[in-house]
Amino acid sequence: MGMHSPVEQFQVHDMSAPLFELGGHAITFTNFSLGAVLAVLCGTLLVVLPMLRRSVIPGRFQVLIEMMYKMIENLILDAAGPKARPFLPFIFSIFVFIMTSNLLGLIPGVYTVTSQFVANLLLAVGVIGVVLVTGFVKHGLHFFHVFVPSGVPAFLVPVIAPIEVVSFFIRPFSLSLRLFANMLAGHILLKVFAGMTAAVATSGLVASVGILPLVINVIIVGFEIFVALLQAYIFTILSSVYLRDALEMH
DSSP states (O other): OOOOSTTGGGOOOBOSSOOEEETTEEEOOBHHHHHHHHHHHHHHHHHHHHHHTOOSSOOHHHHHHHHHHHHHHHHHHHHHOGGGGGGHHHHHHHHHHHHHHHHHTTSTTSOOGGGSHHHHHHHHHHHHHHHHHHHHHHHGGGGGGGGSOTTOOGGGHHHHHHHHHHHHHTHHHHHHHHHHHHHHHHHHHHHHHHHHHHHHHHHTOHHHHTTHHHHHHHHHHHHHHHHHHHHHHHHHHHHHHHHHHHHHOO
């Protein structure tokens, strides 16, 4: 039976019997778990397989991966500075996971991992956690100065510092919400137009409207692919910008 509501595609349901209990709650393998596993596997294969047979004259897939890696390298060096180079594998892994999750979610029947706010929040909290740990390891207690913009008069510090603290710790929520909202809205739009196309095809109106609904669907899918790549890029560049705070302060 097909889905009648556009939001049904975001429902998490069990795909196995309880595997174990945690805090009195049964933990099962769900469609969300399957989507996450597929994203990790596909992302890993996407990066690893083209590099297994590296050659002086690279193949098209090797070129693609090298270009993608170079793009993220340039991004993180521009956004966070040369000191951020050791964090390149971490940032690149986040980019590949989000990109793969977004693109896999366009396949009917595959759960869109990034349509879950909590999943995105986990990624964002991981980024902020790395920023905090790096900041305190590199700068010690001096890292607290990141909450006091340079040039602020002393009498304004009690007012500005709390605002900066709230602004800093709201970052994972803004990162998560942006990705969540775009994936949710895009997939709902796809579902609605797919339903409209099916309704037109079965109502005998094809002769009057032609292939217009199908063309609209193709355009929307193309736009969603663009959004999937763009949102992975935005999440990555913002993570790099936040990392700069830990490396160079203000």
